[in-house]
Every structure is written in C-alpha cells, then in structure tokens.
Amino acid sequence: LPAVAQEATGQAPSLAAMVEAGSLPPVAERVGEEPEVVEPLNAIGTYGGDLRIGLRGSSDHNHILRVVGPQGLVRWDPQYTEIVPNVAERFEVEDGGRVFTFYLRDGMKWSDGEPFTADDVLFNIDDLVLNEEFAPTPPRYTSGGEPMQVEKVDDYTVRFTFKEPYGDFLAELASPLGQHPVLYAKHYCSQFLPTYNDNVDELIAKNEATDWQNLFLQKCGDLEIPARWGNPERPTLDPWVIKEPYVGGTTRVVLERNPYFWQIDTEGNQLPYIDQIVAPIDQDVESLILGVIGGRIDFGLRHIDPPANRPVLAENREKGDYHFFAAEPPGGSNMIINLNLTHKDPDLRELFNRKDFRVALSLGMDRQEIIDTVMLGEGEPWQHGPFEDHPYYHEQTAKQFLEHDPEQANALLDGLGLERGPDGVRQMPNGEPVRFQVDVIPTFDPVWVDALQLVEQQWAELGVDMEINPMERTFFYERTSNSNDHDAAVWNAKQSWVAGQIPQMLVPVHHDSRYGIAWRDWYLSGGESGEEPPASIKERLRLYDEARGMTDPEERRKTMLEIAQIAADEFEVIGVAKAIPTYGIVKNDLMNVPEKMPSSWYYATPSPTLPQTWFWKDE
C-alpha cells in the first residue's frame, strides 16, 4: 500500500506533550513525507511501558542490536524468505546484478531531528567503508577484487555499482553486518574525522583517545562493538536510542523511544509503542534464568534457550507470567564433528581423508540414543543442511549414513586395513593406535561434551579411541581456527545456505570450517598462504563464488545444490542431530509477538518481527 497516502497522526503522550510545549516539531513533520507504514501482527497498539530484556555481561551488545534492529537499507521479512525495503523506500537491481539503486524516504530524520539524505550514505561509504585508514573494506562491498562505487543520484537516491554481478548483495545488506551504508550520521560523526575537522586532535586529547580512529569508535561506535551503544549523543535511525549507555562497568542499559522514528502503523500512529527498553546486566546465565522466573524479564531468547533450561522455565510460567514462543533455526545441525582433513600429522591426515573412515564413524554413532539421553529427546538424526521444507533442502547431505550400523562400520574399518590391537583399539599401518582428540568448549554448549561422552563409548566399540579434549574458548579458537593444531573439533552448523549465510560446512571459507582450515587460508589469501585444496574443494569454491553473484534465486539454488551434492559425495563432516526449535519466553501481556520466529544471526532475531510494534495490553 502506498506509504505516502498515509498521514502520521498518533504519537506517544510524552511526545505529544513536548510538541504542545513547542520543544518538538509535530509528528507528521518528524516522520517525514514517506514514513514506512507497518501493519502490526495482531492489533494496533497503545503507547507506554518498558520492555525489559536481560543482557549478559559485557560483549552482549549484539543483544541490543537484535532488539533494536540493524535498520539497514533493506531487511528480511518476518518469515525470513524475502528481502523488503527498510530505510530505503524501495530499490532496483539492474545490469544483471551489477547496479543497485536505492530510493530513500523524503523528509526522513536522524534521531536528533537532522535530515537523513544521500549525503549520509556517501559519507558512510566513501569516508569510512572505503577508507583504508579507518578499516579495511569488508569483502561484502567488493566484487571481482574491486570495491563498489557509490554515487548520489539526487538527495534521496543513491546508486551502488559493482564490477561483477553480485546477487547476494541485498542479503548482505539485510544482515546485521550490512548496515554500513546508513550507520553514521554525517552531521555528527564527521567531526571526528581529520578530513572534516582540523581540530580533531583537541577532541582526541579531550577524550583520552589514542588516535582519531579510536575517538571515532568511542563516539560513533561500529557495527559489532559495545561502543555502538556507548554514546547517547550519537544520532541513529533506530526505534529506540540510548539513554543510559552500555559502557564498561555499567549495570544496566536503557534505551528510550526515538521521537523521529520513521515507521507508523496502519492507523497513523508513530512507532514504537513501547517507551523504553530496559536492560539490566547480569553476568551469569543462571541469574538471567532467575530473572525470567522472577518476572524481571519480559522477552528472552538469547542465552536462556538451551533445552536443558526448558523444564525450569516451563514450570515457572505462571509464576513469571510468561509463555513460550518457538525460535526456529534456519536449518542444519547443532552439533557437528569436524575431522581435520588438513592435519599436520601425515598419518592421521591420511586416515581422516579416507571417506570410508568417516563413513564408518558416522555409522558407528547411535544418534537416537544421544538425542534421547543428552538432548532430552529433542531432535532427530541429521547430518547438516537445510530442513525438508526448505527450498535448499538436499536430502543426501542431510540424511546419508545416519543409521546406527556398527557391523558395517566395522567392516569398513577392516577394509581400511586397520587391524585391532590387543586392547581392542585399531592400529594404523604404522602401528600407531587409531587415537585422536576431539577439541570442544565445554562452556559453549553443555550438550556437546555430554554427547561426546556417548560418542566416545560408541566409537570405542568400533575400536576407535577418541578422547574428549575440553578447553577454554580462546584456546580452542587459537588451536582449531588459527594454528590448525587440532585432530578434530566440535561446532554447530545451524544454517540453510540462503544468501547471506555462509555455508562453511560445504566450502572451507570461514574459520568455523574446521575440517579444512589450511584450505580456507588458501582461499581467503587468494592462494598466497595455506594449502592448495583438492579438486573437489576447488570446484566448490568456484561454484560458490559464482552463486554469490546470481540475482535469480532459482539459479542460485541450483548452484548451491550442486555444491551440496559434491560435498555430500565427499562426506567431510559428521553431524549428529537436527537443530530443532528452541523456545524463548515472552510476557503474557506483551502483544504482537509472533508465536514462532526464525532464529538466526543473519535474521537478527527478533528484530524483523518488528519489536517496535509490540505493546503492552492495558489492564
């Protein structure tokens, strides 16, 4: 429906009072000529109230982001199937996916009332994203090895141009990492750049910063750092703006409504409905759970959603006056074992690279028992990859070698010439026992270590001596993602391979691709470091690069499935169980919250469900 047709009329009582007092322009002026009209999920809301969420310690800045929303040029629709305009009023893709034109909203304002225009976008791209002095250009803004070009068509139109087709670009922009073009307000943030402000050194000294970059981060933040929520003065496009900032040592963060927010409901009421987001900071997950039980948290998903907590949370639903909503992962598996196929030890490497060995390990696992024991019966045996009802579903990837068949597994291992030694452990041709360690972070997902213990016993039956090697997370990262010293590692692979998500279990392109870290290095460095991967991987990498450029969804799907087929035939990683929905809690009186929503970082749950339309039912 045409946004322009709608006139903003309603606003929060507090704002109305300020308009009355003359300290704020009228609401219609504030939201601009082209506000986005949003149809609330169930009902038109009423103004007022706080939404309490629970932050966990420091580095939980993305929690705020997920509630407030990335507010990029585009966003995902609530179903996570389609990309819709957001800050941009609409967009056009031309030239086979090389040119993207975004039409901004006339009269749209930053949260301090200053107009938001194409100049802001240019400032963001030219002065920051493409400014190597500030930060290297993220790969998502390059194609064919060259950065994108941005031009201002008019005050409210910008055009992005790429060298090669870049079909995934919109999805990248919709992800929380793709917000760059509209992140900073030029009129405010430019004062921290030496190119705009000759006296920037004074500001640096005044703020005890180390250099202008640090000063800039202190004041304007960046996508994924806490400082983004550390400065109440910084203008944003978000529904709520920082009031009590997220700075080191604080015990709570408060955000209050943005009086210039540019969305209205179908009856012309300016969003958001809820006055404030209040986020006290707890350090320990357990105290978050206590917070939920005690009714101190209105909406919670992050940190509290492992199935193990569900019985306690369920039991206290009445006491805490909340109910559950389902948070569905986009696909994949929540536990996957990566053997290190680029292992530094030639013997183990040789062994791991035998497909029969991996198949045997997979067949040797009794997944159902693991699910029943460790995962409270939730889930079903699964390797990885999207679910059955997903367009990207690839059956072989998901379901091959799932049955528990120790006989066949043993036969395969026998076939590899791994004879059992006197203690029942098989031996490699060099006489060494078949023994390896699986690195795992116990604090990360408690299920992993528990499940590994079962796997350990099950594999022992096969004559494979697996040892669990629990370690602290930075150690883990360093060892498995950087120095490539691991035998094997556990991680999750909750993903469907849609645009924007990295299919790291299909192609070694990410530090979570722990089966082929050396290959990943090769890929990322353009062949300069790391290790040249085998043909199968190279082929997949090539196809992956192609798929990312495609604008036609169907074509992209086909290519991805082609990659999946190759990967499935190689069978490089061993999954355990399907990632089933987890549950978040929401207060019974909080309205317009969907009963289920996708749960993914790229979707930035729950922001595409528009928390700005949530409201408190009056009593």
Added chain:
Amino acid sequence: MFAYIARRILWAIPFMFAVSLIAFALITAPPGDYLTSFAATLAQSGDIVDEARLDALRERYGFDQPFLVQYFHWIGGVLQGDFGISFEWQQPVGQLIWERMALSVTLALATLMFTWAVALPIGIYSAVRKYSVGDYFFTTIGFIGLATPNFLFALVLMYVAVVYFGSDVSGLFSEEYKDAPWSLAKIGDLAAHIWIPVIILGTSATASLVRIMRANLLDELYRPYVTTARAKGLSEFRLIMKYPVRIAINPFISTIGWAFPQLISGAVITAFVLSLPTSGPLMLQALLAQDMYLAGAFILLLCCLSIVGMLVSDILLAVIDPRIRFR
C-alpha cells in the same frame, strides 16, 4: 622505623616493575589475543564476526608486535598515568576502573570487617570453651561454609530469594539507583544490599579465621604470663583479650596485608554470579577477553593494594609484637 618504611617503599618501585612484567606476561600468555576471544564471544551467542575487520584491528592494536615492545608501550603509558584503552569498550581504561574499584574496596572492607567481627569472638570463644557445644556448633557451621563453593552458595541464595520471597538479591543496588549519581540515598541502598555478598564472601574466610584463632589461642592460654595477669585480679575476659589474644592475633595481622586484595580477587567469581558492579566481573571479563590493558590495570591496582597491605601488616606486626624488630 621510618627508615624501614622508606626502604620498603623504595623497594616497591623495582618490585612493581617486576609485578607488572609478570602480570603482563600472564595476561598475554593465553593463546590468541583480544580479537580471538572477541570472535569466540560473538560466536557463542550465534553471532558471526567479520574476519577482515579482525585482521585489520589486530594490526592497529599492535598485537602482532613482540611481547616486550607491547609491554614497554603499555608500561610507558602507565607511568604517565595513561592506562591505555579498553579494546572491548573503546574507552580509556582510566574511566572504567575507578568506580568499580571503589565498590570493590568497599565490599572487601565490609567483608573484612564482617569476617573479623565474627571470627575473632567466635575464635576466642571456641578456644576458651574448647569442645563445648558452641565450639562444635561454630566449627560445623564454619566448615560447611568452607566446603561450599561461594558461587554455589550465592546461586542458592538467589534462587531462594527469587522463588520464595520474590525478591532479587543480585547486584549492589536497587533498579532505581543503578545508574543514579551518588547520594545519601544511594549509599543507604548500597548498605541494604551489600550484606548478602558480604555474608557469601565472608563465610569461608570467617571459618578459617575462627580455626586459626582457636589454634593459636590454645597455645597461649597456659603461658605463665597469663597466670601473672590472673594474679593481678584481672577478669578472665579482659585477661584473655589483653594477653593471649594479643599474641595469638599475630598470624591474623600477617595475613591482613593480602587478605584485602585477596578478598577482591577471590570475590571475582561470586561477584560474577551475583552480577555485582564491582571490579571482579569486569576484570574476569577483561582477562577472558584478553582485553589486556584493562586487565593489566586491574592487576596492577590489586598489586599496589597488596604491597601497601603487606607493608601495613608488617608495620602492624612489629607494633603488636615488639620482639619482631625492624630490620
């Protein structure tokens, strides 16, 4: 005595250097750097970090430089009062630590006072009335306190408070005072909240002090000088307080120096569970995140406290026991 103190203070200077070097080495010892752990943290919540950005930052922060270069860069700044910036918060460390440190010191002081106030009388009681019902009672309670991890105790308390009393005992302030500026009311609020962490933190220390006091006092109770005092007509209470306790307190005094900083650093995990706005969680987070300047500043401060504490306890020791001369 002044010479002694002066000498000790002079000593503290090279000592601080050694401490800072070791502290810095310890902080940087775990593999990886701040950025690795940053990535790990985000991954834990299902967020994914931009890799290219990490590499660029790594270079900017100088993490790829040799250890000593990093160290001298840091310590050079510290000498000029610049503790560096916190990577995590992009804020100068100086802005972050003081208020938290102050709260930590307050909490530690309160705990120390609680511990002493409870442990001394009980310790004396259990020594004088050895094997009485009271002695057994306090011993048992004390050891149960000692055998329960503080943070478990904290969690149970929090659970009981939430489920049975509907109140929240975490933190040091009520919601309305959390970010309020300091005022009398806020101090009152602090006083109303501080006792729970004090009890949690204090129990085990109390138990051990009780036992130590008891043990040492038992050794002194039959000394001839006690009889002398008795013959003067001193009441049993004053007698014990003045003579044997004075000597038995010697080990207390020699622990006071580090009891204090240790309370601060020992409270870390409890403070974490209780979400206290003290330095503990911030330091723990800084350490785990390898936010090295922030962690370094905390460690340096704690070391300073220890050094001062130990100097104080050495002086007290000499004051209280003249047989120990200043050398």
Added chain:
Amino acid sequence: MTAEIDIDHRALEQSPEDFASQWRLIWIAFRRHRLAMTGAIIVLLFYFVGAFAEILAPFDPNATSSADIYHPPQMIHLIDRHPDGGWSFNPHVTALTAERDPFTLQTTFTEDPDRKIYLDFFGKGDPYRLWGIIPMERHLLTTEDPQERFFLIGADRLGRDMLSRTIYGTRISMSIGLIGVSLSLVLGLILGGISGYYGGRVDMLIQRVVELVISLPTIPIWLGLSAALPQDWSPLTRYFAITVILSLVAWTELARVVRGRFLALRTEDFVTAARLDGCTRGRVIFRHMMPSMVSHIIASVTLAIPVMIIAETSLSFLGLGLTPPIISWGVLLKEAQNVRSIAQAPWLFAPGAAVCLAVLALNFLGDGLRDAADPYVQDSH
C-alpha cells in the same frame, strides 16, 4: 665424693608410659580423643572408598541412561512382602517409570508398585578394571538384573548414578587435594622457616618472592599458567599440573605466617639453646621451632584441604581445571551449579555433602592431633 641427692619419694611411682616414646604418648593421647578417632575413621573410610571406588560403586559412573534422567533417589526396602502375604529378606527398590512432557521436557517419575528391582550383594554388574588393571565385574551392591538400575541418591542429567559418581569423585578429590596441600605445606614451611629464622637478606629475598606471588590475583595466574600447559595433555595430567600451580600459589600464605612466628620465636632462649646444642639449622627450624607452630599448621592444613577441593570448582568455572569426563567432587558440584539442579534435582548436591563430611572429619582429626601434641593437654586426662 659424688654428690648423693635423695630422690623425692613421691615421684618414684612410675608407669610404663614413662618410658614410652613421644610418639606413643601422642598416640595414647590421641586415642583418648573420641571425636578425633571418629574423624580418623571417617577419613580412612573416605580413602578406602577412593581406593576401591570401582567395587563400591554400584554402576559405571559414566553409564548414561536416557530413561533415568534426573531419576530421584530411591529407598531400599529390605523386606520383600509377597503377594500371598508372606515375606522374605530380599533387598529391593520399587521401580519408577519416567514420562517426559514433550513440550516442557519435564520428566515425571511415578512409582510402579508392581515392578520391584532386586538388589544383590557382590553381584555381577558393569565390568571394570580395578585400578585400571584387574578386570572384574562384581560390585558391592548392584541390581540382580544387570539391565536394571537403582539410584540411592538419584541420577543426573544424563541418567548417571550419582552415588557411583560421588564415590568415584572421592578418589580424585581426596588425593589431588591432599597432594596440593602437602606440596604447599612443605614449600611454606621450608621457605617461611628459612626466612623467619635467618632474617636479613634471605628474608628480604623470600619475602619479596612471597609478595610477588601474593600480590598477583589468582585468576590471572591460573589463566596464564594453565595456558602454558600443553593443550593435548590428558585432562587428568593437566589438572594435576594445575594443582601444582595452585599449591605454588598457596604456599605463600603459610610462609608468611610461619615467618612472622619465627621472627618472634627465634629470640626465645630455647631456640638459642638448640643452636648451642649444635643443631643444624634445619634441625633448629624443624625440630625445635616448628613444633611450637603445630597448632597453626594443623589448622591451616585442615583449612587448606577444602579450599583445594573447592578451588577445582572455581577452575572449572573458568573452563580450566578438571572437566568431564574426569569425575571429582568439584566437577560434580560445578555441574550442579545451575537453577535447574536447585529447583528440580537437589540430590545433585550430594558431592557437597561429601566434601563437608570429609572436611569436618579431617578437622576433628586435626583437632585431635593438635591436642595430642600439646604437652599441657597430654598430661591431663
């Protein structure tokens, strides 16, 4: 002429104890101390349990069972009443059946009066290797039918038997705790003794080292040092190393106290006398001065043991220290450190009770030793 001195006739009555060795005297005094004897017996029991964990535990501590997640504790019935009204001695438990709510995932257990699980002394159960060597399969008390299970103190989140786990935990907690404590004790006594006895430069040096160690907060030390350990050590070796690290930190406290006492003690005449007797320094320190601190030492040792056992929990909190699949009380307690356990499975805190009991027993044992070594007490009855 040799001086003839008449002997006080009152003192002539002698008892055999007059010629007992000092150790015997201490032992005699100790034996009279009833609580201390109880403590000693309990401590011995703990070590016995630790030594024979495999036999005493009814089941394999790592055997999971999906049907028994959070199985509550059961009572043993000794007398079996037959349906015909007769009875016989046949220890058994009444089986519980589990039902899991598919949505809340809450498991509820209902008693199934018709299903009795019979128990068997020295019956065959999960096979094991005693001390990792001798293959055996008999357990002190287990189910008659190896497929069945019973849970005296309940089961954990994976349906593992808490009793078996607690019993296995005894082994590591009681041994590694003691090793750590002894190590720090030895270090503390030697270095503290030397420092206090010599004073001067040695004192200065040792004290600075002590201060250095003390002034560094423990957590960074733990983190830093454990980082230095090779990552592919087995968790047990790694923990052992960390115990050593813990005690390397812990000795300082004792050292300082010992030194404080020594500075005062060394001016005492009896110490001078010992020096003049030609005692070596070690002998002066350990034979003559140290006994004066026996009370303090015993107290701090009994205090240090729980601290060591507990330190392990703090370490696991940080993701260091012992981690599953190694079983120790600390690990078990850490596993219970969540709201779920408090709310729905309080029996998971059983290892805590074990720690308390062990610590109390050690403490009373220590009290007894202290008293036995105290000449004033030894004399009285």
Added chain:
Amino acid sequence: MSKTAMNSEANTTVLELKNLTTEFVTKRGAFRAVDDVSLELHAGKTLCVVGESGSGKSVMSRSILQIVDPPGRVTGGQALLHRHRTARRGAEEETIDLLRLNPKSSAIRSLRGRDIAMIFQEPMSSLSPVHRIGDQVGEAIRLHERVSKKDARERTVELLRKVEIPRPEKAIDQFPFEFSGGMRQRAMIAMALACNPTVLIADEPTTALDVTIQAEILDLIRSIQDESDMAVLFITHDMGVVAEIADEIAVMRFGKVVETGDVYEIFEDPKHHYTQRLLNSVRELDHPSQRRLAMRETRPVGSPCLVSDNVRKVFGAGSSWFRGEVKGLVAVDDADLELRTGENLGIVGESGSGKTTLGRCLQRVHDVTAGRILYTDESGRELDLAPMSENQLAQPWRDIRTVFQDPFSSLNPRMTIGQIIAEPLVVEGKLSGREIRERVHELLDLVGLPRSAYMRYPHAFSGGQRQRVSIARAIAPNPRIIIADEATSALDVSLRTQILDLLLDLQERLDLSFILISHDIAVIRYFCDRIAVMYRGRIVETGETEAVCTAPQHEYTRSLLSAVPVADPRARGHKQRLRYYETI
C-alpha cells in the same frame, strides 16, 4: 613506730592455711604436690618458707590464690583470709575462705593483686613479652584503684624507682626482653607492691638480684611492712636472707611442712634432719670448697682457654636515614677477661651490669660490637670467635656450654625432659639411641631428678627442677667450658652444695673450666678460684676470690660485699652497708 609496737604483742593472724592439699591429676594418677599444709601468716610479720627444690612451695603459694595451672587442683583444706584484721580492715568481721571461691568469680578477683599480691618465681617468663613494662605494672593499680592514666603512670615510675630500676622514666616504656633478668624480677616486685597488698606472697623474689639490690629490696619490703602491716610469705633458698628478714620459718619437704617455728628457734635448734642438713650446708658454703682447694694442689690451673679481649656489646645501635646515628645501650664495655683451663671464674656484679650479655658474647651467641674472643680449642689452636659464622661455631659451641639464667624459657615446652637433655648428644651423633637414653638417665640421677622425668614436659616441674634439667643438658656432651648463669639460684642450699660438688667432680674428671655468674657471694667463694666484678658493663676488678673478698679494691666490690646477708638472725642489722654510686 606505733603500729609495729601494737602488732608486736598481738600476733594478728591474717591468712591461715588449714590442711591445704593440692594434687596434680595426671594419667599416672594423682600427685600430691602440697600435702596437708597448715600455716599462719601474721600481720606485719614475715614467714619464710624454705625447703627442698620441688617440695611444693610454689604450688602451695599459688594454691592460695587458686591459680594453679591445670591439671593441678586444690583438693582439700582451707585458706582463710581474715580481712577484718588486715590494714584494709572493714568494720565487721569478714573471714573469707579463698578456696571456696570460684576461681573465676569477681570475689576472688578483687582480692587478687589488692589484698594478696604475688611475686612469681620465674620473672622472665612471667611477664608478657609483648606488653610494655609500664603497662603490666601499672595495670594492677588501674585495676583496683580509681586513678587516672597519668597518675597511674606516675605511680608506676615511682614504683620502678623504688625497686631500683635505673632510669625508670625510660624503662617504663621498654619491653621485658630488653630487661636483664634482675630487672624483670624487680618489675615483678613492683607489680606486686603496686596496690599495697595486705598479704604479699613472694616466691623467690630475689634470686636474680645482686646482693646490694637484694638488700634494698628487702629494706623496701620491710618498710612497707612497717607502714602497713603487710604480712609476707617469703619463699627463698637463701638462708642469709631468711636470717635477715624472717620472723617465722616453715620448712617444707616432699609437699609437707616438716617444721615450723620462730626464726631463732629454727636457726639455733633445728629439729628435723632436713633442716639440720640445710643449715650445715649453709655453714659449709661459707668457706672455699675443700675439694676445690685439694684439686688445685694436684692439678694447677692451665693456660688461658677463653679470653675476651676488649669485648664491647651495644644493643639497639644503628644508623638511620632520618635521625643519624642512634646511640644504643652499651651492655658490655670493653671487657677484658680470661678463663684458664681447669679454672673456675666467678662473675659477680650488679643486676643489669651485663653479666649475661658478656657470657653470651663469650660464647658468641650475640654478635659482638667490637673486640676479640679468643678460644683455644682442644688441639691448642687459638680461634677468634668474634667474626665467625654460625657454621664455623659448631665445634666451639660443642665445647663451650651454657646454663641459662632462665631455665623455663630455655627449655622447649614441646619437648620432653629426656629429649631436651639428649638433644646435644643426638646432634653429636656419636652414641646410639640406647646409649643416649642411658646417659640421660645417668644425668638425671646426677642432678637428683627422678627417671620418670624423662617423659615429662618442662612445664610440670618446679623452678629448681628445671634448673637442674638445664645443668644436665649443659654437662651432657662432656664440654670443656661451662658458662653457668645463675645456675644454682633456684636450688635449696643443700642441693646447691651437692650440685656444686657435682660440678667440681666433673671438673676433676674432665678437666672442665667454669664461668659462674652469680649473685651469691657464698657460692662464688665456695666454687671459684678467681672472681671478676662487673659494674655497668665494665669489669672493675678481677682477682683471686679470697683476695678480692677479703680486701676488695674497688668501691663497688666493697659495697657488694658489705651487702651480703649473713645466715645468722642474731647478726641482723648489725652490719654496716655501703652503697656505691658511680660518679659520672
């Protein structure tokens, strides 16, 4: 004086002990340390209790105030304090049985220290090591009388001055370990006299005092007695003192009072054989030991074996950054002394004059500030001990043994007597465990202790018994030189002669040399060949014992000799005492 006159006719009984029995209940069974003792104390009179070491005198005196250490318990009898008859007398008749009072009650507390004050036998360990002298002395005053802190302090200074502590204004703020043995004892006396008690129980109060000061103290007690009718129970081994001050005498042995009577009666006509022996010993002690003289005939004294050459010891000196040089206390001032092989050298001198310090310097227990200590070892090598390190001193220490002035603190409270005596032997490592045990038994026999002492701890012994343990330890490894610091002060005279004879015996057998530090001139005359007189850290006179005793050269020596009490009550007060004050 009128009061004296009044009391001389009527013997007003102030404190009455009736069938007092005190037992130590040990696992060996009950040991009756005090066995059915009945005594009376009269106002203004002095009752001297003499008796064998270990006979229960101290325990008896402690029983009165109910401060016997566990496991000791008063099991029977009465201790009646007739309060109305004391100087503090109240209006109505008030007789309190002290033994009926709860030992922790405030009733008995108000009597302790005020009505009945006590001087303990071992002053060195009876003072708290960490409290200032003034605090400990003044405490009694503040406890029983309402006085301000300042007044209390003034009175304390006054008291310290009265007991002849030099520079009392300074001494009041010192700690006991900075005091010499005699000074501590005087502090104890001051403490007891602080509240003008009506009954004073003095347990060997002058053992550590030189005769001049002893005389002053006795005078002091007597004058207080005259003023306030104080009754005194005086336990001592020094028959000279007894003769000097006693009105009545009680003789104790094996826990029982074997004889009581008027001072003249006892001295002139002792009934009990123990008393007789005691007095015989006194007479014997008045002359040089015949044995010694005989021994010197056959075995002349050899060459010097331990020489102090200009030894100087300063305490507490040092330099400070802020205050420059700190002048310390010169305890030994350029002392020159030589001890020859086979010789007995006596050191006498004022209390606090540096005798103990000198002794310790000779043995190099203290570092000396200046001077040399030359020791000639068995092989004839001359060593300078002064610069030696502790390691090098091992052999000299084996050869030079010491008997500590304060036996209690020199015995490790946590070692049994057997272990203590055996320690040097064990360390030496020459004998097997069995032989060591036998040797210890032999030593116990020699010093007159029962063999059962072997397994007992020092705290369960009397002062004299501990002193003997100390002696046994010193002679255990057959040393070459023994420095005995007041080694016999806590022994009764008969034991004293026996011990001295024992030492001479050893000298004969082992060619020992002795340095005997003592306040008892009689002992010195009996035992020593030569004598050195110390005054204020300096050695003012040395010479043959007889020569010095009969014709003293230095003023101080003369005053010292003039103050020696004579063991004859008839000679009381006839002697003209001199007092020497150094003119600076």
